[in-house]
Structures are given as structure tokens and as C-alpha cells.
Amino acid sequence: MNNTLIDFVIVSITLLSIGIYGLAVKRNAIRMLFAIEIIINAANLNLISFARFLPHSSGQTLALFSIAIAAAEVAVGLALIIVAYRMYKNVDIAEFRSLKG
Amino acid sequence: MIEITSTPIVLIIVLGIAGVILPIISITRKNVSSKLYGAISLAVLISSILFVIYQLTSSAILSSFSEDVLTVDLLGDLFAISMLLVAIMTTVGSFDFIRKKSYSSIYFSLILLSTIGMVLVAYSTDLVMLFVAWELMSIPTYILAGFLKKNPSSNEAALKYFLFGALSSAIIIYGISITYGITGSTNISEVIRVFSTIDAEMLPLALLAVSMFIAGFGFKMGLVPFHMWLPDTYEGSPPTITALLAAGTKKAGFAAAIRIIIIGTIALNFDWTLALGIIAIMTMTIGNIAAIMQKNLTRMLAYSSIGHAGYILIGLATYPLSNIGLQGSLFHIINHAVMKCAAFIAVTGIIITIKTTYIDKIKGLGVRMPITALGLTISLLALAGVPPLNGFWSKLMLFGAALDAGSTYSWIYWLAIAGVLNSALSLAYYGWVIRKMYFEGDRTISIKEPKSIISVMIFSILFIVGVGVYPDLIIQFTEKIIFQLTMALN
Numbered sequence: 001m002n003n004t005l006i007d008f009v010i011v012s013i014t015l016l017s018i019g020i021y022g023l024a025v026k027r028n029a030i031r032m033l034f035a036i037e038i039i040i041n042a043a044n045l046n047l048i049s050f051a052r053f054l055p056h057s058s059g060q061t062l063a064l065f066s067i068a069i070a071a072a073e074v075a076v077g078l079a080l081i082i083v084a085y086r087m088y089k090n091v092d093i094a095e096f097r098s099l100k101g
Numbered sequence: 102m103i104e105i106t107s108t109p110i111v112l113i114i115v116l117g118i119a120g121v122i123l124p125i126i127s128i129t130r131k132n133v134s135s136k137l138y139g140a141i142s143l144a145v146l147i148s149s150i151l152f153v154i155y156q157l158t159s160s161a162i163l164s165s166f167s168e169d170v171l172t173v174d175l176l177g178d179l180f181a182i183s184m185l186l187v188a189i190m191t192t193v194g195s196f197d198f199i200r201k202k203s204y205s206s207i208y209f210s211l212i213l214l215s216t217i218g219m220v221l222v223a224y225s226t227d228l229v230m231l232f233v234a235w236e237l238m239s240i241p242t243y244i245l246a247g248f249l250k251k252n253p254s255s256n257e258a259a260l261k262y263f264l265f266g267a268l269s270s271a272i273i274i275y276g277i278s279i280t281y282g283i284t285g286s287t288n289i290s291e292v293i294r295v296f297s298t299i300d301a302e303m304l305p306l307a308l309l310a311v312s313m314f315i316a317g318f319g320f321k322m323g324l325v326p327f328h329m330w331l332p333d334t335y336e337g338s339p340p341t342i343t344a345l346l347a348a349g350t351k352k353a354g355f356a357a358a359i360r361i362i363i364i365g366t367i368a369l370n371f372d373w374t375l376a377l378g379i380i381a382i383m384t385m386t387i388g389n390i391a392a393i394m395q396k397n398l399t400r401m402l403a404y405s406s407i408g409h410a411g412y413i414l415i416g417l418a419t420y421p422l423s424n425i426g427l428q429g430s431l432f433h434i435i436n437h438a439v440m441k442c443a444a445f446i447a448v449t450g451i452i453i454t455i456k457t458t459y460i461d462k463i464k465g466l467g468v469r470m471p472i473t474a475l476g477l478t479i480s481l482l483a484l485a486g487v488p489p490l491n492g493f494w495s496k497l498m499l500f501g502a503a504l505d506a507g508s509t510y511s512w513i514y515w516l517a518i519a520g521v522l523n524s525a526l527s528l529a530y531y532g533w534v535i536r537k538m539y540f541e542g543d544r545t546i547s548i549k550e551p552k553s554i555i556s557v558m559i560f561s562i563l564f565i566v567g568v569g570v571y572p573d574l575i576i577q578f579t580e581k582i583i584f585q586l587t588m589a590l591n
Contacts, residue, residue, distance in 0.1 A: 016275065023268060029264065033267070036264070036268050036271050039271035043271065043275040043277070044274075046275070046281075047278045050278065050285075054282075059278070059281050059582060060277075062228070062229045062277065065232070065233055069232070071266055076243050077267060079244075080247050084257070092206055096257040096260070096261075
């Protein structure tokens with residue numbers, strides 16, 4: 001394997017762009033949640049690839065923490081989305097209009 | 102090496118055990134009154150705050166930065182005390198609000214767990230610890246915001262809060278990954294050491310990392326380009342949780358900002374004053390102008406909370422130029438935590454009794470609920486910065502710092518001018534609420550005020566007036582904090 005650091009960073013930046021595009025364009029709560037997941041995974045890829053090329057490996061520790069925390073976050077988020085779906089029969093956040101100024 | 106008896110470790114153990122035990126009690130014993138859970142968490146929180154104060158006076162204070170993941174410094178102690186104070190006020194204020202609702206054990210347990218996160222954010226000196234603490238603070242509040250499951254606005258508030266909160270943590274972890282790639286370490290002191298001698302070709306990446314930190318923490322702080330979720334979430338969440346969000350998690354964002362953004366920007370030797378100054382002016386102006394147009398008391402307070410984030414940012418923007426500014430920021434963080442928490446707990450009292458928060462519906466509240474109305478009035482006046490109250494002194498320090506720093510860059514005078522104009526503007530809409538409560542309405546049927554709300558109101562009135570009359574204690578404490586931070590940086 002002769003991949004260099006820049007290859008991984010390019011993939012990571014691509015993932016970040018896809019995530020930001022998803023957040024900017026989509027209004028479906030589940031799609032937005034997965035766009036956020038893609039950003040977190042882009043960061044994890046960054047951390048792991050930097051840890052591969054740097055003398056310390058503390059980046060891998062952080063990536064493990066980040067994966068576990070993202071799992072907890074998704075669990076809470078999906079629970080919230082399910083409760084909202086039961087109430088609105090819809091997960092489109094543009095349709096949620098009970099609060100406005 | 103950090104000791105097992107040091108403040109953050111003991112707080113993790115005590116609050117964590119209490120937070121885990123409360124749901125276990127609710128599973129093993131049926132028909133336990135929600136008062137028991139509230140009393141347990143209140144006892145734990147009060148003993149923790151006493152422990153922090155005891156440690157502060159008796160044991161050694163470590164440096165602001167260490168090789169460990171946690172440190173025990175004055176900045177952390179200040180934030181720990183104010184977060185625990187907010188958690189105590191929220192817990193007491195929830196006694197009557199949560200009484201008729203199910204799952205009260207989970208409610209109090211999540212408040213305790215979120216409090217651990219807020220305290221650890223203030224004490225952490227490592228980016229890994231900071232991120233874990235940040236999530237420990239955020240995830241329980243997502244659930245708490247949607248705690249009223251049958252209420253559509255609570256659901257909507259929680260979902261919006263969750264999406265933006267998750268986005269903010271994703272941006273923060275991306276910023277951390279870039280920082281780690283540049284510096285090869287996650288320890289903040291090491292990061293600062295590498296940042297201060299950074300190559301010119303790496304500088305744009307470092308700037309990108311710091312911008313990502315500003316954006317990520319800015320979501321929680323409610324700075325203006327990132328504030329869209331805030332009014333909806335504050336309005337829809339249960340009002341006690343809004344108090345926790347406005348006074349707790351928002352201030353934890355500032356704790357993280359002071360540790361990372363400010364110090365990172367000084368190390369980068371790049372002038373952020375203009376960027377932070379523009380954000381500060383936009384934040385306070387947009388927050389206050391939007392607050393004028395609101396008909397709902399909760400939403401008005403939410404916009405005013407955005408405005409106050411702008412005032413606090415003045416101190417962060419002027420930090421390298423003027424030490425008074427950061428001192429004023431720290432002072433205003435404590436003051437705003439107590440004032441805003443008191444205002445939202447008063448709103449809780451209004452929701453429990455009158456069931457609405459429209460400003461037109463609270464006519465004559467001064468006669469009907471005298472103590473709640475007095476607490477709300479005092480906290481609104483303090484938020485506006487009326488002289489004998491605590492908000493005046495911290496605003497004076499912030500605007501004074503802007504004038505002081507104006508000798509370096511003359512445009513910084515505009516920060517002081519915008520701040521003073523916005524304070525005057527805010528007095529208009531606070532005064533409108535006070536006028537509705539005291540000078541309008543002829544219904545004089547008095548309403549029984551909940552005891553828990555009365556006790557929070559009395560405490561906050563004493564705090565606001567007491568600190569307003571004798572602010573020296575906290576000002577001297579913030580002076581020591583700045584001294585310690587400056588020593589650690591050199």
C-alpha cells in the first residue's frame with residue numbers, strides 16, 4: 001500500500017462537502033441526521049489517517065471515542081425523530097410549524 | 102498527575118453515581134413521589150457546590166494548563182460554581198413543574214448528568230476530554246428538551262435543537278481533527294505551543310480549525326449566524342429546561358471558547374478582534390431588535406439571551422488589548438446565568454398557574470402573584486443593566502473595556518456604542534413586560550404561588566441585589582482568573 005496522507009485528506013474533505021451539501025439542501029430529518037453522520041465520519045477518517053502518519057497515536061483514541069459518542073447521539077436523535085413522526089406523520093422539518101415568532 | 106480527591110474527579114463520581122441511582126430507584130420501587138428524586142438530586146448538587154467552594158479555599162490550585170486531561174484552576178472553579186448554581190435553581194424550580202408528570206426520576210437524573218458535562222467542559226485541558234464532556238453535556242439536554250412527549254412544540258423544539266446540536270459537535274470534531282493533524286497532539290497547552298511557532302504555509306489550516314471551533318461553539322452560544330434554532334428551542338422546551346439551556350449549556354460554550362478560541366487565537370498571532378467584534382455587534386443588535394417584536398414572554402427572553410451572548414463576546418473580542426474585558430465577560434457570564442435562570446423559573450411559575458406566556462395575558466400579575474412578579478421584575482431590570490443590580494457592573498466593565506481597547510483600534514468604540522444603545526433598547530421591551538404586570542389589568546384574584554418557585558425567586562433576588570451592592574468579591578475573583586491565565590500563557 002503506498003497511499004499518501006493527501007489521499008485520505010481528499011476523501012475526508014469530499015465527505016465533509018457531501019455532508020454540508022446534504023444539510024443545506026435536504027429538509028428530511030433522517031437525511032439531515034445522516035449528513036451529520038457523514039461529517040463525523042469524515043473527521044474520524046482524518047483522525048485515523050493523521051494518527052497513521054504522526055508519531056503519537058492519540059488520534060485513534062479520539063476516533064474510538066467519537067464513534068461511540070456518535071452512536072449515542074444517533075440513538076437519541078432517532079428516538080426524537082420517531083416521537084415526532086408519531087405526532088406529525090411526517091419527518092420533514094420544514095413542515096413543523098408549531099413554533100414561530 | 103491529577104489526584105483522585107481533586108474537584109472534577111470527585112464531582113464525576115458523586116454526580117454520576119446519583120445520576121445512575123435515580124432511575125434504578127424508580128425501577129425497583131414503585132409509587133415513589135417525584136419529591137424524593139428531586140430531594141436526592143438537590144442534596145447531591147448542594148454538597149457538590151459546597152465541596153467545590155471548600156476545595157477552592159483549602160487545596161492547591163493547579164496551573165491553567167497541564168499534561169493531563171483535566172486541571173483544577175480558578176477558571177474551572179468559577180464555571181463549576183455557576184453551573185452547579187444553575188443546576189440547583191433548575192432542580193428546585195422543577196419540583197412543582199414535574200410533579201404530575203411521569204418519569205420524573207429520569208428527568209432529575211438527566212439534569213445531573215448534563216451538569217457533569219458542563220463542569221467537565223470548564224475543567225478540561227485536552228481536546229479529547231473537551232469533546233467527551235461537550236457531548237455528555239449536550240445529549241441529555243436533547244432528551245430533556247423533548248421531555249413533554251405529548252406536546253407538539255416540545256417535540257419540534259427537541260428535534261431542531263438535536264439537529265443543530267449534532268451539527269455543532271460534528272463541526273467541533275472536524276476542527277479537532279485538523280488541529281490534531283497540524284500539531285500532532287490533542288493537549289491544549291501543546292496545541293498552543295505548536296500554534297505559536299506555526300509555519301506560514303500551515304497558517305490557513307490553523308485558521309480553518311479555529312473558525313470551526315468558533316462555529317461549533319457558536320451554535321451553543323447562540324452567536325448570530327448560528328442562532329436559528331435558539332428561539333424555537335427555548336420556546337418549545339419545558340421552561341425549566343430552557344433555564345438550564347440558557348444559563349448552563351450556553352455558558353459552558355463560553356467556557357470552552359475562553360479555553361480554546363481566545364487562547365488559540367493569541368497563539369496564532371492573528372488579529373481576530375475584527376471578526377469577533379462584528380459577530381458581537383450583529384449578535385446583540387439582531388437579538389435585541391427581534392426581542393422587541395415578540396408577543397410571547399419565553400420567546401422574548403430567548404432573543405434577549407442571544408443579545409446577551411453579544412455583550413459577553415465584547416470581552417472575548419477585546420481580550421489581548423484589554424484585560425478588563427475578559428474579566429467583565431466572566432462576571433457577566435455568572436450574572437447572566439443567575440438572571441436568566443431566575444427569569445425562566447418565573448416563567449415556569451406563570452406556566453404552572455396561568456398556562457400561558459403571552460405578554461397580554463400576564464396583566465395584573467404584580468397583584469396576583471407578587472413574589473414571582475417581583476423576581477421577574479428584578480431579573481429583567483438586572484438584564485437591562487439598571488444601576489444598583491449586578492447586571493450593571495458587568496456591563497460597565499464590558500463597555501469600559503471596549504472604550505479602553507478603542508485607543509488601539511478606533512472602530513472598537515463602536516462596540517461600546519452598540520452595547521449602550523442595545524441596553525437602552527432592551528429596557529424598552531423589559532419595561533413593557535413590567536408595565537403589563539404592575540400597571541395594567543383589574544382582576545385582583547390572587548393565585549397561589551408554588552413554593553418551589555417562591556424559593557428560587559427569593560434566592561435570585563438576594564443574589565442579584567447582593568452582588569449588585571457588593572460586587573467586589575466576584576470582581577477580585579475574576580481578576581485572579583485573568584492573572585492565572587496570563588501567567589500560564591507566558
